[in-house]
Amino acid sequence: MTVMEQRGGYRPSPPPAWQPRMDPAPLLPDAEPYRVLGTEAAAKADPDLLRRLYAELVRGRRYNVQATALTKQGRLAVYPSSTGQEACEVAAALALQERDWLFPSYRDTLAAVARGVDPVEALTLLRGDWHTGYDPYEHRVAPLCTPLATQLPHAVGLAHAARLKGDDVVALAMVGDGGSSEGDFHEALNFAAVWQAPVVFLVQNNGFAISVPLAKQTAAPSLAHKAVGYGMPGRLVDGNDAAAVHEVLSDAVRHARAGGGPTLIEAITYRIDAHTNADDATRYRGDSEVETWRGHDPIALLEHELTERGLLDEDGKQAARDAAEAMAADLRERMNQDPVLDPMDLFAHVYAEPTPQLREQQDQLRAELEAESEGSHR
Amino acid sequence: MTVMEQRGGYRPSPPPAWQPRMDPAPLLPDAEPYRVLGTEAAAKADPDLLRRLYAELVRGRRYNVQATALTKQGRLAVYPSSTGQEACEVAAALALQERDWLFPSYRDTLAAVARGVDPVEALTLLRGDWHTGYDPYEHRVAPLCTPLATQLPHAVGLAHAARLKGDDVVALAMVGDGGSSEGDFHEALNFAAVWQAPVVFLVQNNGFAISVPLAKQTAAPSLAHKAVGYGMPGRLVDGNDAAAVHEVLSDAVRHARAGGGPTLIEAITYRIDAHTNADDATRYRGDSEVETWRGHDPIALLEHELTERGLLDEDGKQAARDAAEAMAADLRERMNQDPVLDPMDLFAHVYAEPTPQLREQQDQLRAELEAESEGSHR
Amino acid sequence: MTTVAVKPATMAQALTRALRDAMAADPAVHVMGEDVGTLGGVFRVTDGLAKEFGDDRCTDTPLAEAGILGTAVGMAMYGLRPVVEMQFDAFAYPAFEQLISHVSRMRNRTRGKMPLPITIRVPYGGGIGGVEHHSDSSEAYYMATPGLHVVTPATVADAYGLLRAAIASDDPVVFLEPKRLYWSKDSWNPEDPQSVEPIGRAVVRRSGRSATLITYGPSVPVCLEAAEAAREEGWDLEVVDLRSLVPFDDETVSASVRRTGRAVVVHESGGFGGPGGEIAARVTERCFHHLEAPVLRVAGFDIPYPPPMLERHHLPGVDRILDAVGRLQWEAES
Amino acid sequence: MTTVAVKPATMAQALTRALRDAMAADPAVHVMGEDVGTLGGVFRVTDGLAKEFGDDRCTDTPLAEAGILGTAVGMAMYGLRPVVEMQFDAFAYPAFEQLISHVSRMRNRTRGKMPLPITIRVPYGGGIGGVEHHSDSSEAYYMATPGLHVVTPATVADAYGLLRAAIASDDPVVFLEPKRLYWSKDSWNPEDPQSVEPIGRAVVRRSGRSATLITYGPSVPVCLEAAEAAREEGWDLEVVDLRSLVPFDDETVSASVRRTGRAVVVHESGGFGGPGGEIAARVTERCFHHLEAPVLRVAGFDIPYPPPMLERHHLPGVDRILDAVGRLQWEAES
């Protein structure tokens, strides 16, 4: 019996399992980042929203400046500033409903604060008194996440769980251009698309992963072009245009909430400050690049638009500045107080109940601390 | 000082860093898998190549059948058959030059054999006498890789190293549709594109990862659509059309060798047998699907083409069958011999030199074996 | 244990039953992993669950272990109780970052606000003729990760009881299933409420006076066999089944060793840096003046897990255990 | 050691010098990792290498640790000697599958045909005020993985010598760099050929008669300080710096403990399932009848690494070490 006889006749058909499952074209990002400010789209933007964004941007910038100052004063161990990226930070927080969840990366303190997290509690990780200073459930903000991209699958799982429970909840996950290279990025996007989970991925492409420029991170036409490979739409947006970021995020959130599944959004932005206060950015980039980007400052862009359209006058600016100053003063004052720490907390939350082993260690530390406080030093 | 004053004026330009880095269109796969057999392209195919492919397909099928039989006879612990996928296996081996490297996944015994690895040595892993039976350097075939997708970064690293050394070497890495979900897949493709490494990725999309169908694995239009997200071309090919797979692979290999960087190729195929002999495929798929695919058998497709064009007659078929039978007889005979094993090998290759700790354990086992062979059982 | 023998079942069946009962009792329990749905898992432990509870409660995931565990973290954040299956021991490695950096630490990170009640089922160990990467004993990695519970049953009843307890735990539990005991059979009554054992208690499987074998999981039956064989040599061995590596039941273990004065730790995992070091060290700290001999260890060699045809030389067997018992300095006694 | 003091350098500088000398000596040596090129690494250990040897020899990779180690495997297959930097301890976890399933096993898998001479540099440990995930001591994971060498320097000279030896080794070496010693200074002569130490030899850093402190890496200076402080209590402590956890120098360690009769193992890593268990167990096996007291352990607590403001309570310090020495049953002596 030849193989032919065994297998039946020849079929000139394409492989039976193959049907293109969807038209990829709508999933591809536009060639140019979406912009609102300075374009015709700006006219359609809600003035109240723009003013709200403006106030938040000014407050956010002030927060970045204040937090950076606190590192110099030794009140913060380290601060990864998002100066220059405030439009993304603020728009991410504002695009969500109260019941939604935010999954920030380590740089996104500002997004957490804009969503309502107490400005001091948001800095706990970076001050070093604990790992997370706020209750994630209070404002539905996951802990600031240090291991890059690892929070993305969390966002997918949470969104999926909410959907299974019939809750109308969307998760927004933030990650950097560098983080997009991690395997967790890939796995999270794939799970999200397969499960059609109500999750939005916001990549802040700020040009660098510490010192590594985008060209060494990816060879793709854009990071948003990754979306089609998961079967979700990819969108490209000017990350310094707060109105544009807010609109694109809001669309994606609405789409997700309506059961349309996940979206990947790449926001083109720039980190004006060094990676953190501990970093020396002159080692890997020139001043002129930074200067160019200063000319595309998110606050300036929005301020110009508002001013042009007569939506913002000196009083309005002053009000925004005053609110920002009040926040900064409060932050300064509270950060200048030493946090009250109890070393015994080290054992309190490792498990629901400490293991017998931990109880022994707890006793040991307690005895040491008592000896110490009794001054009975060796 | 307002932020405006501080930052300089408004610029209605797009974000300064943004330029689309390349036209994504050429990176996208065609809507239909590429086919040669039964199309006009077949006329251009080299008859010698087609005959060579045919002989290898027949031999490959016979190898799959024989290896599966060996599992029933207890001569192989397990065999993941590639029956139905022989066109991919064979074309992968034949598209490479001698100096190139093949990185097979655990299912790709056949590709290793088609590349020249001894048919018995290729089964060592599955027989269980050692983990890899062949010298990877002899035919430049990496060990059959069990942890899915983990061999892909190896292929990238090797190709990159070869290029750095000025060697004209291409690496071809094979992976399944399921494996494409792993983080290592993503990281490997990204490194390859950033480094413009001379590597070709061949995804055999056989519709299943054990029991999990493609629709639960990905929501993408095709797996080949992932390529654009890395900045490399994605190609879609009928994986049961040996001439098409060979051509697409050869093009990609040539492109890589010429410095054009990596390519991702998705071959649409089907696993006719169960996942392994230990699997019960009736639990997750119906007979009719299998039957449909039997009608698109890679050997039948090529045999028909060759016969139609008068390139293959009964003698030619018989010669292919005879060669396959000879291989199978040799395989049977040699696999029916018990491998000669030395338990002391357990310690021989853990390090270049055994650690003192291993030497002690070596002595212990040696003493036990001596006691055993002296019959001085406890 | 007060279980009433009713009908014989395999360990795999007991595990399936535990999953089923947990899912029936609590709608928050979700099973997820590779091939756990339609196929029922490569070991059939999740057999029938997708049918009974639907695909949303027992889900075939994409093939990506970090993604499986990572999404389970998010699900747990939202109040679910994911039970994750890692298909084989070595295929849990891609999920290590999620495990170490998040699963084990989220409760502590958030001062108890965000507990993660995730059960991670890992079929582990050798003796089944598996090809490379299918027979690892990776418990040392889990033990060295604070914030995890590490549990492993050795009997059919414990498989049920401990898995129920693991799923009920508000902490993450790495639940190690000894592959080669999946088909071990025993009589056991799943209706008995007592069959839910608390996590953290070792059990004396066999009483003896001469020395204690401290062991767990797949090595428990081997130690019991060794204890039988030891009677010929005049040794009356006690066998302690740890059942839980974290938390560790110092009380039961130390009490036994204080009674017998000698101990051997037995496990499949590699010796160097393996669980036995910890166990021997803590037993010695606690029982030093009761010890007639150093606590010895019988473990897998410090090598990558061998190919099937050589694994019998690697696995701790009766002879190797008895050899170790023989080296417990019996002369010193008289 | 016969190094001649010439000029003071930090440990970080010695490491840079070792990389530079290794790259100059062998064109197969390639450095790769996140920020190792233009920036010179976040700890500046690779400073100047990209400039001197070019981007192809010292490469800023994409941000993906499994990809870094996985491509290094492929590069090693082709005859290169990759030196991989993991930016921080906890960021090596994503690479664990590549490490455990391939790096540690490829030589064995191929019967020696395909060795992987890869050096994996991992800055580790705490005491630098790092935020979460920047202070882990993950050596227990590496020790439990057969096929790896695990090395960690405590002095400037050893940093140079051991890193040269690691890069020269035909086996994969996990090279653990104690972060808080990066800026420790010492006089040391890089031109001295003796400065390349073989891997696998412990060294007695301080001789003493009363008890042995067995330690490594960041805890070595702490133990030396404790030994000084102990003189007040009348204890003359010996300090053994292991330098290499795998292979383990049983000879040096056992000889010391046999001399002193008492031992404490000191490390930052968590105690439970940490290196100390293995060390205490093997010392006890070898020196049982010389021991006046059980080998004790002073280690980090079994908790996730604490936030900066609390880390001093976690890290083994002089007092805790002396407390342990005090519990070595000195009464029994008299």
Ligand SMILES: Cc1ncc(C[n+]2csc(CCOP(=O)(O)OP(=O)(O)O)c2C)c(N)n1
């Ligand atoms: C898994 C992991 N690897 C490495 C690091 C160290 N690290 C912290 S930030 C950073 C760069 C991140 O770049 P990007 O994702 O672009 O975010 P950005 O800093 O620009 O906001 C690196 C490498 C980390 N935090 N996690």
Ligand SMILES: Cc1ncc(C[n+]2csc(CCOP(=O)(O)OP(=O)(O)O)c2C)c(N)n1
């Ligand atoms: C990292 C990892 N996870 C899980 C497995 C177990 N496993 C072996 S084959 C397989 C399915 C693979 O599917 P696919 O990649 O499509 O390849 P195919 O079997 O179809 O050739 C699974 C889950 C594995 N080998 N490696």
Ligand SMILES: [Mg+2]
């Ligand atoms: Mg960035």
Ligand SMILES: [Mg+2]
């Ligand atoms: Mg498949």
